[in-house]
Amino acid sequence: MLEVRDLVVRYGAATALDSVSLRIERGEMVALIGPNGAGKTTLLNTVCGLLAPASGSFQLDGRIVQVPEGRQLFGDMTVEDNLRLGAWRVRDRDPARVFGVFPRLSELRRRVAGTLSGGEQQMVAVGRALMADPDLLAVDELSLGLAPMVVDDLADHLLRLNQERGMALLLVEQNARLALQLCPRAYVLEAGRIALSGASSELARSPAVQVAYLGGATDEAAT
Amino acid sequence: MTLFLQYAASGVATGCAFALVATGFVAIYRVTRVVNFAQGVFAVLAGMLAFSLLGWGVPHILAEFVAVVVAGVSGAAVGWVALGRRDTTPLASLIITLGLGIGSYAALILIWGDQPISFDGLKGNLLVGGVGMQAQYVMVICMTGVAFAALGWFFNRTYIGRGLTACSSNPRAARLVGIDVHAMGLVAFGLGGALGGLAGVLLTPLQPVAFNSDVGIAINGFAAAIFGGLLRPGAALIGALVLGVAEALVAGYGQASLQSGAALLIMLGIMVWRASRASVLTAEEDNA
Numbered sequence: 001m002l003e004v005r006d007l008v009v010r011y012g013a014a015t016a017l018d019s020v021s022l023r024i025e026r027g028e029m030v031a032l033i034g035p036n037g038a039g040k041t042t043l044l045n046t047v048c049g050l051l052a053p054a055s056g057s058f059q060l061d062g063r064i065v066q067v068p069e070g071r072q073l074f075g076d077m078t079v080e081d082n083l084r085l086g087a088w089r090v091r092d093r094d095p096a097r098v099f100g101v102f103p104r105l106s107e108l109r110r111r112v113a114g115t116l117s118g119g120e121q122q123m124v125a126v127g128r129a130l131m132a133d134p135d136l137l138a139v140d141e142l143s144l145g146l147a148p149m150v151v152d153d154l155a156d157h158l159l160r161l162n163q164e165r166g167m168a169l170l171l172v173e174q175n176a177r178l179a180l181q182l183c184p185r186a187y188v189l190e191a192g193r194i195a196l197s198g199a200s201s202e203l204a205r206s207p208a209v210q211v212a213y214l215g216g217a218t219d220e221a222a223t
Numbered sequence: 224m225t226l227f228l229q230y231a232a233s234g235v236a237t238g239c240a241f242a243l244v245a246t247g248f249v250a251i252y253r254v255t256r257v258v259n260f261a262q263g264v265f266a267v268l269a270g271m272l273a274f275s276l277l278g279w280g281v282p283h284i285l286a287e288f289v290a291v292v293v294a295g296v297s298g299a300a301v302g303w304v305a306l307g308r309r310d311t312t313p314l315a316s317l318i319i320t321l322g323l324g325i326g327s328y329a330a331l332i333l334i335w336g337d338q339p340i341s342f343d344g345l346k347g348n349l350l351v352g353g354v355g356m357q358a359q360y361v362m363v364i365c366m367t368g369v370a371f372a373a374l375g376w377f378f379n380r381t382y383i384g385r386g387l388t389a390c391s392s393n394p395r396a397a398r399l400v401g402i403d404v405h406a407m408g409l410v411a412f413g414l415g416g417a418l419g420g421l422a423g424v425l426l427t428p429l430q431p432v433a434f435n436s437d438v439g440i441a442i443n444g445f446a447a448a449i450f451g452g453l454l455r456p457g458a459a460l461i462g463a464l465v466l467g468v469a470e471a472l473v474a475g476y477g478q479a480s481l482q483s484g485a486a487l488l489i490m491l492g493i494m495v496w497r498a499s500r501a502s503v504l505t506a507e508e509d510n511a
Binding site: 048050066068072073074075076077081084085086088089093128132 | 388392395
């Protein structure tokens with residue numbers, strides 16, 4: 001689905017990504033965790049074609065669509081407009097297929113996106129990305145600023161999309177607990193390099209991940 | 224009282240033309256965040272071109288239509304130069320439009336000379352609500368109404384219109400969903416050019432245009448546009464009508480030479496008022 005090889009991305013003299021390699025299989029759910037400024041969003045923007053790599057390459061088999069950090073809605077436009085604009089690259093602009101996934105959005109379709117609650121806005125952001133019929137959905141900070149219950153609900157929806165449609169998912173998260181629970185496999189990005197990678201259950205047990213991302217050195221987080 | 228109504232009616236008509244120019248400013252600024260200082264040139268160009276076409280025997284309506292289309296194309300061309308490479312800042316673009324506007328004087332003088340020119344619009348007078356109005360004034364008002372209705376439909380009902388609004392609403396998100404923000408900027412510049420051109424062909428029968436008439440047209444259009452903070456076409460329309468009537472009254476009861484002074488004073492007043500609530504405005508934008 002996505003194969004990233006030795007990717008290097010620079011902002012001027014600063015190196016944001018230093019030889020990053022990563023792989024996502026078709027229909028797979030993969031988490032990318034790491035601290036603020038590690039380069040997670042840079043990686044996402046590069047594979048979405050918004051940034052040019054200095055060296056290295058990536059190969060994408062299908063369409064990747066990003067749900068950006070902070071949602072980035074068209075705040076003064078309606079929910080329906082937001083969804084329809086998500087289909088800019090594709091032919092089918094009927095938002096009905098997203099209403100099938102998020103029935104709540106059908107009720108909110110005439111509302112101005114900027115007036116919705118955070119969870120509803122995140123729903124619109126995911127819905128807008130779905131309008132472009134992604135084969136790989138890249139979600140940047142799904143949980144940012146949202147209540148745990150709202151996050152769980154959204155995570156359920158993503159899981160269903162993956163199970164029912166075989167849509168691959170790349171979940172970029174600072175909330176490592178959520179990411180490791182939802183995705184069977186994960187990468188840890190630190191200071192522009194892949195520090196660790198492997199099965200989420202194993203990563204969750206490793207002391208390094210526990211101390212840095214799961215808030216403790218106990219075994220609790222692994223369960 | 225009749226005199227007052229006549230002044231007001233002519234003010235509404237010129238205000239409508241200002242509104243077209245102002246909406247051009249707004250359309251361009253919303254999508255690109257560039258103030259297009261060449262905006263008045265499109266009106267002059269279209270007015271002069273229509274004059275020539277009519278002189279060659281091209282019938283009315285067709286001549287005006289061609290002039291508006293040419294103004295639209297030159298608008299897009301100005302946009303193409305001004306927007307330049309992908310990371311040109313809006314300030315740099317603004318300065319380029321200023322340069323192109325002044326540079327265009329040379330071309331206008333070479334083609335049409337340095338004397339004001341005009342052509343006949345609609346002849347005769349119409350009686351509207353007991354007030355005698357030149358038919359051309361009525362035509363300007365009607366055409367502006369049509370243009371605004373068409374713009375409303377374009378921006379609210381068409382997909383590309385929503386795309387333009389999306390660029391204004393959140394350029395980053397627009398890029399993410401695959402909208403070519405740069406190309407949309409060119410569309411906006413083309414639209415701005417056509418709107419300026421429409422103002423030009425409507426105004427030229429009322430006020431002869433010379434190569435440097437763009438300054439007065441642009442000042443009035445800009446003054447109207449900042450009523451809505453360069454972002455709201457409806458507010459720009461209201462601003463333009465207020466400005467048009469105020470100037471007609473100043474010219475009617477005072478002196479015609481004080482007209483532009485009225486526009487500048489109103490503009491200055493708004494800028495001071497807006498600056499005094501600038502902190503509130505930025506807070507609002509941060510929340511949006």
